[in-house]
Amino acid sequence: VPEAVAGAMATGPLPEAAGRTGEQATALRAQLLYEDHIEVQLHCWRERLWVRISAQIYNEMSDIDALGNAVTRRLAGR
Numbered sequence: 001v002p003e004a005v006a007g008a009m010a011t012g013p014l015p016e017a018a019g020r021t022g023e024q025a026t027a028l029r030a031q032l033l034y035e036d037h038i039e040v041q042l043h044c045w046r047e048r049l050w051v052r053i054s055a056q057i058y059n060e061m062s063d064i065d066a067l068g069n070a071v072t073r074r075l076a077g078r
Helices: 024-037 059-075
Strands: 010-014 041-044 049-054
Touching: 024 041, 024 049, 024 059, 049 059
Parallel strands: none
Antiparallel strands: 010 049, 041 049
16 A cells, blocks of 8 residues: 555454454453463454554564464464
8 A cells, every 4th residue: 555545553354263253352352462461452343353453663573473473373273
């Protein structure tokens, strides 16, 4: 996208294996927060879980990588 319309936040779908309900979104968000120390917005929309990431000055690319690794690790066990 052109830089003029780029924002600091992005929302994207998680793999279907992540879940399909609001309860599953809440559970995954709690696991990420309390076990992995990652705070991220998760929500369910149209029977799919979505994650909203923020690229603010206090976040680094390694934080986004840690989120991806934590979600991948959790989904591998399902």
